[in-house]
Amino acid sequence: MLPQLERPLSFPRRDVAASLVVFLVALPLCVGVAVASGVPAELGLVTGIVGGLVTGLLPGSSLQVSGPAAGLTVLVYDAVQQYGVAALGVLVLASGALQLALGALRMGRWFRAISVAVVEGMLAGIGLTIIAGQLYAMAGAEAPGSGVAKLAGLPELVLDGAGSAEAVAAFALGAGTIAVLAAWPRLPAKARQVPGPLAAVALTTAVALAFDAPVAKLEVRGLLGAVQPPGIGDFARLAEVGVLGTVLAFALISSAETLFSAAAVDRMHDGPRTDYDRELIAQGTGNAVCGALGALPMTAVIVRSSANVQAGARTKASRVLHGLWLLLFAALLPAALGLIPLAVLAGVLVHAGWKLIPTSGLAPLWRDHRGEALVLVATAVAVTALNLFEGVLLGLLLAVVKTAWETSHVHLDVHDEGGDGDAVRVAVAGNATFLRLPHLLDRLEALPRDRPIELDLSGLRHLDHACRTALTTWADRRGRTGPEPVVVAAASPAPPA
Template structure:
């Protein structure tokens, strides 16, 4: 690992610059103590980085879990109770790895996954708008769109516009402009702009703005609009900043539901990130997915035990690592140590960061998750992709994350069944000769009970005096339900003067006596 230190050390600095504001920002979006985001970043870098089989992936608190954390802290009755779910979620992830469920990500339709990430991006944007304008009266509101106080997410944003803090808003706009300029223009101009990242520059400008306007009546930013990280007086007080799980609530059913949700979503997001980073890796190394689940589970256990947020592998930090020339896992590990050192040595400086600047960083994160181009691409992919995608988004935004994923998955299944219903057979009407309609029906490769309705409908609509050719040469699996339909239809066909010719691999049969017996005699390969 150390032979690539000349590449990994500069890359780790870049990842640190990206991770520091994001750790704080994601904790803010999660409604958790800001220190918890730093803990998760440290554990994700040092512990998960050391155990992971990925050479270029970087783990830490993820925007994709912010919605779950925000909802769960309130539902479970406090952050210490929520930490129990994080620890249990880590244990479940290790179990996933032992059971070799590293392929779990492949069983969710891509339309639902893209809808999940887009919905999360929209929620992050909506929930950070109040922070952007320096309005901190319960800025996140309730996680659900319709809130317990009778309002909703949009009414909360409208209320924020009525109490704008001028200083917070100005520096948020400046920070947002820096981020956009850095990402779209400067990073392409010189290597220095790749080494020093836009989020860090925005944070530094925010600190300077606060320092120079602290005594100004119109532009000063009040304490409640700043980051609030505990400042330790010594090492023992530093250790006192950590929260610990309240295992007295471990018997609560909601704790286990939240733990399973964390394990599932964190595993899914990690596996999707692994797939993406492996494709970006110049050396095309393949990450062992089950080992990655073990590493992530261990990281979540440790993070939960000392007060940190849930951890996943994160595509933003991983891609920054790859683009900065990171070669091995040392870059992720070193960035974790940089985070640890910053928490110990410069907490006073961290407490000068305006929350509105972090909101600007998160608005960019949310936008990257919910780009308009994603909507355009899904629309171009057709209705069977777009409908589950948009249903997932609406479910997440207007209900919650689990409902959104569940509804999207249900719609995806319905689409599959409908397409299966449509594609069970091909019907071709040839001509009319000697008073008989000539119709050819070709069955698909696999025909199951899902296709009963479509086939039965076509058979019942055949007119009298029809010559039906039933072609099953391409069919490799024919459900018994379909055989029973054909048996019943053969009886009806006699009364309707319908002749049937069956074409199979074994040849042609006119008006077979029994379809069931015929198919039982077919070769096993068929």
């Protein structure tokens, strides 16, 4: 039986238990996403805390859990490299304000109109970029800047790392982390009560400590030392075109990921459905607070959200409490984070990146909807080769072109009685757009030149300007060179000739 949700904030036993599960799942992911984004690990915890204590209290989706997401890692890393950590707060604060405006304008529901193939392609491209970048971290090496350079440099990474004891030890710990994460779902149910990410980090960290592995470990400064609220001067950067583009990318991509996650979480329970506009406002509020603290941007995260539902959560209390546990851990036990090797966190991110790639669904999608599969693959390649924003724009453009192509079907029925003086009757039906214009003109040019033509356009549901102009030109020219003017039954609202 699926859990029934309660509206008021309460603390039943199942919510407390679920909050502990979500906390244990979120802890390594918050830290790993922060490190992969090029910022102090504590900022990932700050975003997780805000996602629980601020966004978790607001209406929208009762069981969805917010925090730093792997899906924004590439974009955040690029922004930090280009503008610096000090500018991150302004970027996140402005994107939160934009989300608040979109929610107030009731634009949340329109995010559901984004092509699923584009979203999955975006996530796949992010996953590939994360994997390529974190493989360098697993070997203790510096990753190149672009996605293409990361992929191209992997053979050299293998050759250079094979002769280094430090690189081999780091890679072994990262590979061990991935192996534990991959095997964890196949273990007995009792063992799986411990979340896989926590188990993988704990086990491999214990191995590193036991063998005194010569690997780099996480540096910890404490929450107060890591928080960097933006200064007044930082807001002047919002006048830069590149900064505004990054803000727009933060807001749109995090909103799309959040609302797609909400749709997935709604399918997991039979309680109240997500209010998309309120959820967008909740995310905007959380990102505004994160920006004021100089932390990472947040989204609703499907891994934590599904863990919350599967652990038996019934109200929003579970996600609020998970933020409280993160706060207590960061305040009371920050030194525990300093024991974790960076290669172990890189292994967690490689596994997370792999899960962003729809490996199992690509083959069925190709069999049933090849156009969608091509959009997905093209978006993933563009995100990897170019950047996240340009890759998504290209994917959206391809999705629009694909839809236009699929909907612009034109049928030409030619009725030719065969007599010398009889007219050839041509009936055109469907949607005539510029995408089908070459096919349409080829068929018309192939008609007999020594016979009268009757062109029936009344069956057209849509006739765009390009086709109307081309048909007018063809009919005029054929009327001058043929035995008789072309007789046209007009398409609404006006005849082409």
